[in-house]
Amino acid sequence: MPSDETKFLLRENQIPTAWFNVVPSMPTPPSPPLHPGTMQPIGPDDLAPLFPMALIGQEVSTQEWIDIPGPVLDVYRTYRPSPLYRARRLEAYLGTPARIYYKYEGVSPAGSHKPNTAIAQAYYNKAEGVRRLATETGAGQWGSALAMASAFFGLECQVYMVAASYEQKPGRRTMMETWGARVVASPSDETAAGRAILAGDPDSPGSLGIAISEAVEDAAKREDTKYALGSVLNHVLLHQTVIGLEARQQMDLAGDTPDIVIGCVGGGSNFAGLAFPFVPDKTRQGRDLRFLAVEPTACPTLTEGTFEYDFGDTAETTPLIEMYTLGHKFIPPPIHAGGLRYHGDAPALCRLVKDGVIDTVAYPQTKVFEAAVEFARTEGIIPAPESAHAIRAAMDEARACKETGESRAILFGLSGHGLLDLTAYQDYLHGDLIDG
C-alpha cells in the first residue's frame, strides 16, 4: 500500500555502512583491463603509481559488501541520506496511473552525486599518505566534487578542466577555487600530453580524453600525487551504490517496489549507483524488473557503440577496457549535457547491457530540455541537463502507462540540479538549442 507522503527521508544513522559490489550478481563478470604495452591483464603493481592500494583492491574485489570507513561516513553525513521524492505533481500533470519516484542527489554541496566517490577517494589517498590529487573535469561536476572532498581531507587538488568549459563555465571554475583547488585549462603547458596537443593546435578546445591524459601524466610523474577518476572504474561505481541502497530503504518507507529503474549514463557511475543494488532482484530472484540506461543521441555509446577493448583516453596511456565504445578518438558534438560526452562506459554496466539485464535508449537534447522545463514547472527543481535525460525517459514510461492503464512504479535518478547550467536553459527557451 503506497504511502501518502511526498518525501521520504532517512535519519543519518540509516546511511548504509557498506557499499554494494554488483560483480557477484552479474551473469558474466566484466573482463579484466589490459596493459597497453603487453596487452596482458594488468596487476596491482601497474596501477600503484596512480591509485592507493585500498582502491586498487576495491577495483578487483569480488566481495559483495565492502565496509564504508567511519571518516567517510562522517563526511557523508554533511548531505546524506539524500531525499527520495514521490513526483505527485508531475503524475497529476501527466494524468498517469504510474507512480513516479526520484532519488535526488542535488542536495550535496557540489550539486550532484559525484561527492559520493570523491569523498571516499580523498579519504583512501589521505590514509595512504598521498599529499596531492590530480584529476580532469569536463562540465565541472566531478572537479567540483573532488575539490570539495580534498578540502575536507586536507589534500591539494589540481584539476585539468577541458578548455572549452574553462572559458564557458567560469562559475564552475570558481566553485573549485572556493574549495581551494588549482584549476588549469586543458590542454595545458604543464604536461607533455598537453604540450603535444597545443603544438598541433594552440587554440584546441580540449576534450575529456585529453584532460585524462594530462591528469594521469601529472600523477604518474609526481611522487606525492595520485590520480582520481569520477566514473567508469569499478571502485567509483561501488562508492555510488549508497544511492541505490538508500533508495531501497526509502521505497520500503513509501510502501512500494520499483517496476522500472531509470538513470542517465555518461561514464555510468550515476546509473550504477542507483540501479546496481536492485540488480540481484532480477538476476538472482528473477523479478520482472526493467532497467533503463538513458544517453544522448549525440554520444550514443550504449545504443550505437561497439563492444570491444578500447583505451580510456585519447593519448592511449590508460589500460584498455572492454566496453561499448565510439572509439577513443571520438569527439562528440558540444551538447549541453557535458557529463554525458564520454566515448565509452563503465565495463560492468556494458557487460550487463550486453547480457540483456539493462535496456538502453537515446534522446536528442531538445526532447530532453522539453521534459526538463515541464519537470521544473511541476516539481520545482531545475534539473541538470544530464539528469533530464532520465526525466524524459521516466515521463515517456509514465505516458505509456497512461496508454495501457497500467499502474507501474517508476524510480529514476535525479543526479543533480541545473543551477550551474542555466545558459543551456536560456538557449532552449530562446530557441537557440540545436540537436547534436
Next chain:
Amino acid sequence: MPSDETKFLLRENQIPTAWFNVVPSMPTPPSPPLHPGTMQPIGPDDLAPLFPMALIGQEVSTQEWIDIPGPVLDVYRTYRPSPLYRARRLEAYLGTPARIYYKYEGVSPAGSHKPNTAIAQAYYNKAEGVRRLATETGAGQWGSALAMASAFFGLECQVYMVAASYEQKPGRRTMMETWGARVVASPSDETAAGRAILAGDPDSPGSLGIAISEAVEDAAKREDTKYALGSVLNHVLLHQTVIGLEARQQMDLAGDTPDIVIGCVGGGSNFAGLAFPFVPDKTRQGRDLRFLAVEPTACPTLTEGTFEYDFGDTAETTPLIEMYTLGHKFIPPPIHAGGLRYHGDAPALCRLVKDGVIDTVAYPQTKVFEAAVEFARTEGIIPAPESAHAIRAAMDEARACKETGESRAILFGLSGHGLLDLTAYQDYLHGDLIDG
C-alpha cells in the same frame, strides 16, 4: 545533553501547521502604515487594489497563530522541512567550545528561504481569483521564488528586475523564465514610473525602489493583477516563521537550546523567520537570549539609520512605514549581497531593535567573504553572500567563546546557497572585491 548527530531532520508531518505572529509578544506593537496622501493610518480598502483580502487580514492581525492552508502545506512538502545542521567541522576548525547550529533554507528549488512566502502569496491570490502577479526583484532570489510559486498555482508572473542585475545575472533571469515568468529590465517602458526614470537617464541601472514603483503601478492599473512583495511586510515575515518553528523542534531533537540567534537582514524576512518564534522566550519568559541582526556596512539601516516614517519605494507611491531608514532616495554601493541593499527594514523588526530585544552589527564585505570561504572549506556548502553575513557573526561569537571558555549554543540562519553568486566569489578570490 546535546545529541552526537550532525543533521536534524523532521518528517513532513512535522511541518508547522500554523504560522507564528510575533506582534502579541512585542513590548510595543509596530505603528500602523500611513496613507501617502492623507498621512492617516491606511485601511483594508487602501490596500485592496494591491493585495488579496486574506493577506491584508494577516497584515494587521494580532492573533498569535494563523493556520497554514492545506494547499500551501502540500507545496511546502516539496522542500520542507529544511535541515538543521550542527556545524561540527566548523567548530573543530575554530577550536571553539561553542556549539554552532545552522538552519539551511538553500534546499528549496529556488535556493533560498523566499519560497516560504511566495507559495503562500500565490495561493491566496489564486484563491481570490487573481490571474496575474507583478513583482520586483533585485539580485533575483525573490523573483525566482515567485516565478516558481506562480508555476505551481497556475498564475502568470511579471517580474521587474533591477536593470543592473538583469544584465549581470542572466542565470537568475533564465531561472525565472524556466518557471514561466516574464522578466523585464527595470526601469522599463511598460510603466509611467519606469518611463519617467528613463526620460532622465536612458541608461539607468535601476534600483529596488524604482522596480517596486513599477510593479505596484502595474498591479494597481490592471484588474486581473495583484502585487507581491518578498520582504518588509508583516504577512511576509509571518509566512517565514515556518523556519524558526521547525528550528525549535530540531533544537529539541539536538537536545539543546540556543543562547544566541543570528540572521542577516535585508528587508528582515529571513531574520524574522528564524528569530521571531524564539522572541517570547525573551520577552515573556525572561530567558537570557541574544538576538543578533547582521547587515552590510554598505547599507547600514539598523546600525546607522533613523527610526522614522518613510516611503517603501523611490517614487513615493507606497504607504509610509515606521522603520529604521537611510532615506527612500538612498542608493547603496553595488555590493555583492544584493539582497541586503534595501534602504529600510520591516517595521516589526525595527521596533524590536528600538526596544532593545534585538542587537545589531554590520560587516564590510571582505570580512564576510573571508568567512564564507572558511565555511565552504569546512562545512561544504558555498553560502549566498547575504547568508555569509550571519556566518561571519556566528564565527565571531564562537571565537569570543574560545576567549572566555564559555560553551554557548549559537543558532544562525543559512538563508541560501551561493551557486548563483559565483562571480562574487571569483572577485573575492582574485582580490578584485572592494569594500563598499
